[in-house]
Amino acid sequence: MDTKVLLELLCNGNGVSGYEHNLQDAIKSAFNRYTNDIKVDKLGNIIAFKKGVSNSDNIRIMLAAHIDEIGLMVKDIEENGFIRFTNIGGIDPRTILGQEVIVHGKEDLFGVIGSKPPHLQEASEHDKAIKMEDMIIDIGYSKEKVHSLINIGDTITIRRSLTNLQGSRVTAKALDDRAGVAVIYETMKELNKMKHEADVYFVSTVQEEVGMAGAIVSTFGINPDIGIAVDVGFGATPELSKSDSLELGKGPGITLGGNIHPGLRKKLTEVAAEYNIPFQMEITPGLTGTDARAMIMTKEGIPSLVLSIPLRYMHTSVEVVDMVDIKHSAKLLAFFIASISNENLEGLLCY
Structure with missing residues (x-):
């Protein structure tokens, strides 16, 4: 190979x-x-x-x-189906907001990391990095459906494929x-x-x-x-x-x-x-x-x-x-x- x-x-x-x-x-x-x-x-x-x-x-x-x-792990499932998560290994929360992810439950499930829109933030929040505990993963399902596919402790990875840059360099x-x-x-x-x-x-x-x-x-x-x-x-x-x-x-x-x-x-x-x-x-x-x-x-x-x-x-x-x-x-x-x-x-x- x-x-x-x-x-x-x-x-x-x-x-x-x-x-x-x-x-x-x-x-x-x-x-x-x-x-x-x-x-x-x-x-x-x-x-x-x-x-x-x-x-x-x-x-x-x-x-x-x-x-x-490094990756993420499911730590809670909200009433509305949103997933709360924590980190495995050293992750800077500033790098994960807005990322696409895969939740590795009973099957691999696509989701996105979101948080409060900037329009609704308090003035005191504008200059602060959003904490991981204030982010959620949205896979689009109800709480009942999420619970049927995902358990507390399931791992999560960023959805990304190795891609060629110019010359001999790659990103992944x-x-x-x-x-x-x-x-x-x-x-x-x-x-x-x-x-x-x-x-x-x-x-x-x-x-x-x-x-x-x-x-x-x-x-x-x-x-x-x-x-x-x-x-x-x-x-x-x-x-x-x-x-x-x-x-x-x-x-x-x-x-x-x-x-x-x-x-x-x-x-x-x-x-x-x-x-x-x-x-x-x-x-x-x-x-x-x-x-x-x-x-x-x-x-x-x-x-x-x-x-x-x-x-x-x-x-x-x-x-x-x-x-x-x-x-x-x-x-x-x-x-x-x-x-x-x-x-x-x-x-x-x-x-």
Whole structure:
């Protein structure tokens, strides 16, 4: 399957944190061709294993990209059939007013998010953002009909399909972090052309947006020698400073900061330079906010890296990435994995 086709399939799907099982079949079907074994653990993480060529005790490298997306959840049904809702994961209420949504009840139901018209607002309300608790979802049915199709706790996603922008850029919901899943899929295909000593575990993690539970348990089970979180970074837009953002189309961001293993980060930049793969530096002095946070604190601690795909408008329904960055990210990861051996691992991990 073409990587962009997989990305479109995943972004158009429904997989709010805790409900990622809706995407399992698509991921397993795609990963199956390029790996030796696939399993789904008790929390729902999809773990695809690719065997290395070494006959000795193999190095274990784990790539993690989270499959869950932010979304909404039904919390009440009004007398007139309107649906009250809350958020799952970090959502700015200002980005959802007026959006079309799909309520995932007994069947998928189209609706719209509305609120009090500006004409009827008090003067004191004009300069204030509308709170989520003051919004409703209207699917057009009576209370009785709504109750027959929808339960409290049903999830809701923004109705949006992946769309091509100009050039090699695309816009969609849930590119955070299904773009990362696309990267690890493309990395599988690149590694299929190479020899690598390390055993590689490609993990589509769950529940990253609500506490990284998937990465915690999958890292504990795999106990890798090296962990790499593949996630998204803040794509450059006019209001962002260069030091806080990444340019689209100029390669992935290699994260530099306190949570990142310095020896592995240095090796990753050397590999990028050796194979003329463009990259940028992403400065994250504290917590990375990615699955790497879970990796570094698992068992005795896993030496970890973060590779970030530049992404604009994070945590909205119109996130934007450049497919060129996905290709460059995969090439960099594949060559990095191929460069790791039993002979050089200890030196790389030494402080």
